[in-house]
Amino acid sequence: xxxxxxxxxxxxxxxxxxxxxxxxxxxxxxxxxxxxxxxxxxxxxxxxxxxxxxxxxxxxxxxxxxxxxxxxxxxxxxxxxxxxxxxxxxxxxxxxxxxxxxxxxxxxxxxxxxxxxxxxxxxxxxxxxxxxxxxxxxxxxxxxxxxxxxxxxxxxxxxxxxxxxxxxxxxxxxxxxxxxxxxxxxxxxxxxxxxxxxxxxxxxxxxxxxxxxxxxxxxxxxxxxxxxxxxxxxxxxxxxxxxxxxxxxxxxxxxxxxxxxxxxxxxxxxxxxxxxxxxxxxxxxxxxxxxxxxxxxxxxxxxxxxxxxxxxxxxxxxxxxxxxxxxxxxxxxxxxxxxxxxxxxxxxxxxxxxxxxxxxxxxxxxxxxxxxxxxxxxxxxxxxxxxx
Amino acid sequence: xxxxxxxxxxxxxxxxxxxxxxxxxxxxxxxxxxxxxxxxxxxxxxxxxxxxxxxxxxxxxxxxxxxxxxxxxxxxxxxxxxxxxxxxxxxxxxxxxxxxxxxxxxxxxxxxxxxxxxxxxxxxxxxxxxxxxxxxxxxxxxxxxxxxxxxxxxxxxxxxxxxxxxxxxxxxxxxxxxxxxxxxxxxxxxxxxxxxxxxxxx
Numbered sequence: 001x002x003x004x005x006x007x008x009x010x011x012x013x014x015x016x017x018x019x020x021x022x023x024x025x026x027x028x029x030x031x032x033x034x035x036x037x038x039x040x041x042x043x044x045x046x047x048x049x050x051x052x053x054x055x056x057x058x059x060x061x062x063x064x065x066x067x068x069x070x071x072x073x074x075x076x077x078x079x080x081x082x083x084x085x086x087x088x089x090x091x092x093x094x095x096x097x098x099x100x101x102x103x104x105x106x107x108x109x110x111x112x113x114x115x116x117x118x119x120x121x122x123x124x125x126x127x128x129x130x131x132x133x134x135x136x137x138x139x140x141x142x143x144x145x146x147x148x149x150x151x152x153x154x155x156x157x158x159x160x161x162x163x164x165x166x167x168x169x170x171x172x173x174x175x176x177x178x179x180x181x182x183x184x185x186x187x188x189x190x191x192x193x194x195x196x197x198x199x200x201x202x203x204x205x206x207x208x209x210x211x212x213x214x215x216x217x218x219x220x221x222x223x224x225x226x227x228x229x230x231x232x233x234x235x236x237x238x239x240x241x242x243x244x245x246x247x248x249x250x251x252x253x254x255x256x257x258x259x260x261x262x263x264x265x266x267x268x269x270x271x272x273x274x275x276x277x278x279x280x281x282x283x284x285x286x287x288x289x290x291x292x293x294x295x296x297x298x299x300x301x302x303x304x305x306x307x308x309x310x311x312x313x314x315x316x317x318x319x320x321x322x323x324x325x326x327x328x329x330x331x332x333x334x335x336x337x338x339x340x341x342x343x344x345x346x347x348x349x350x351x352x353x354x355x356x357x358x359x360x361x362x363x364x365x366x367x368x369x370x371x372x373x374x375x376x377x378x379x380x381x382x383x384x385x386x387x388x
Numbered sequence: 389x390x391x392x393x394x395x396x397x398x399x400x401x402x403x404x405x406x407x408x409x410x411x412x413x414x415x416x417x418x419x420x421x422x423x424x425x426x427x428x429x430x431x432x433x434x435x436x437x438x439x440x441x442x443x444x445x446x447x448x449x450x451x452x453x454x455x456x457x458x459x460x461x462x463x464x465x466x467x468x469x470x471x472x473x474x475x476x477x478x479x480x481x482x483x484x485x486x487x488x489x490x491x492x493x494x495x496x497x498x499x500x501x502x503x504x505x506x507x508x509x510x511x512x513x514x515x516x517x518x519x520x521x522x523x524x525x526x527x528x529x530x531x532x533x534x535x536x537x538x539x540x541x542x543x544x545x546x547x548x549x550x551x552x553x554x555x556x557x558x559x560x561x562x563x564x565x566x567x568x569x570x571x572x573x574x575x576x577x578x579x580x581x582x583x584x585x586x587x588x589x590x
Contacts, residue, residue: 313447315442331459334449334459335459338429338449338459338460338461338464339461339464341405341427341464343447344429344447344449345438345441345442345446345447345448345449346448346449346450346451347435347438347439347442347450348450349435350435364435364439367439368438368439368442371439371440371442371443372442374443375442375443375445378445379445
């Protein structure tokens with residue numbers, strides 16, 4: 001999908017410093033904050049074309065383009081951000097950040113705690129999705145963005161987008177929620193718990209103080225990633241991609257050899273890469289934020305009541321083969337939005353790639369996402385005309 | 389403008405809440421949003437139609453009518469529309485009940501299987517009618533529940549559904565001079581009307 005003409009090209013991350021203490025929803029304080037972010041496209045004179053992209057569990061600020069000419073892989077949502085793509089950077093000014101608690105430069109567990117001069121590690125305050133929304137709001141203020149044309153996110157990112165609509169109803173015109181949920185199911189929490197247990201039982205984890213021990217809980221993190229990967233794909237797509245193909249060894253009788261299925265090799269590779277590039281404490285913290293999220297908790301557990309204050313329009317998308325954030329979860333979002341008499345469109349995209357579909361090129365998803373964002377761009381330019 | 393739109397227009401209040409079941413590519417809903425300022429929501433099952441609705445800036449929900457309308461609250465819409473779709477659902481009686489639970493009033497349009505041309509086709513050729521209006525064969529048609537004007541009214545009676553208005557239009561549409569259905573359609577609707585349009589309530 002990416003070629004020179006529809007890529008945002010080479011991009012460089014920026015850092016916003018916030019010197020004042022940040023009050024976390026758990027009651028504790030972070031003395032200061034760094035937020036690393038990237039932007040694509042140009043902010044217009046009216047500041048009305050800004051789009052916020054919220055990342056999911058293992059994402060970061062690098063959503064599109066390349067960091068250098070040698071970079072092999074573009075940002076995580078390059079399929080959908082760029083000139084002429086669904087989030088068209090010819091129209092929109094896209095802001096993508098690394099959430100706090102992350103491990104790609106923003107203040108997180110691997111940052112030095114100024115009080116102890118040691119990395120925060122497991123002592124980093126427990127975060128909720130609302131803390132990310134609050135810090136995203138601070139970033140918006142610093143960029144002089146009064147109102148987002150759209151706040152967009154998939155999975156955990158969709159939860160942030162919905163929280164925006166509730167916390168700051170006047171500060172977004174559209175909310176795009178992809179493969180997300182009002183709250184996780186018990187099965188989903190169970191998967192996250194299993195992943196966290198894999199990490200915490202790695203002897204190199206040292207209860208989260210592995211920085212001080214100069215170790216990394218690589219095997220635990222790799223297992224966590226493997227579990228995640230299996231659940232983000234579908235049975236169908238794994239069968240199609242790997243089947244029972246062997247990478248090495250043979251089943252020939254009379255020959256005893258070391259056997260490895262292609263799927264084993266693939267998971268091992270994915271686990272290894274991830275364990276070298278991701279912080280275990282961030283993984284613990286992010287999965288907990290996912291587990292704790294419940295959009296309607298503060299609204300008498302009534303999602304209709306929760307959405308009643310929202311003023312933006314909504315697009316909700318799910319994927320048929322996604323069993324981690326199934327279409328049923330998205331239908332719950334849509335039902336609540338209809339109940340609250342909000343503007344909502346919903347599509348259940350037939351895609352074989354499971355939860356990961358939201359990141360990957362899927363024709364129908366691309367078409368409807370593009371059509372929706374084109375309307376957002378149109379009304380924005382009409383609005384600008386009215387203003388002048 | 390589509391002939392049935394002229395008729396529908398007069399039964400829908402400006403600024404009211406309208407649910408359009410089987411909204412297709414959203415032509416009717418877009419018309420009502422633009423001309424009647426309705427707060428409209430479409431329900432559709434076809435992927436391309438959903439994208440076309442979104443491209444028009446309409447609200448549209450992907451949903452199979454055969455699975456019911458349980459995600460819609462009682463009386464949450466002023467008018468629920470079902471145009472040229474009744475004959476394609478698995479349980480028209482159930483869909484009608486659901487429509488009247490969700491909407492205060494409902495508008496239903498369907499091709500009248502009692503039209504003289506249909507009757508003649510069946511009588512003379514002994515085959516299921518295929519025409520411009522009913523272009524499918526019996527084995528590949530999505531229209532699994534054709535009915536006549538008389539059938540529909542019997543169902544309404546059985547379900548205690550009150551008919552507020554009924555209009556039938558001939559295949560050639562409405563009288564261009566008066567913008568109303570030809571006078572003769574009213575004479576013998578189940579025989580002369582090709583399209584039936586009903587405005588009903590509980």
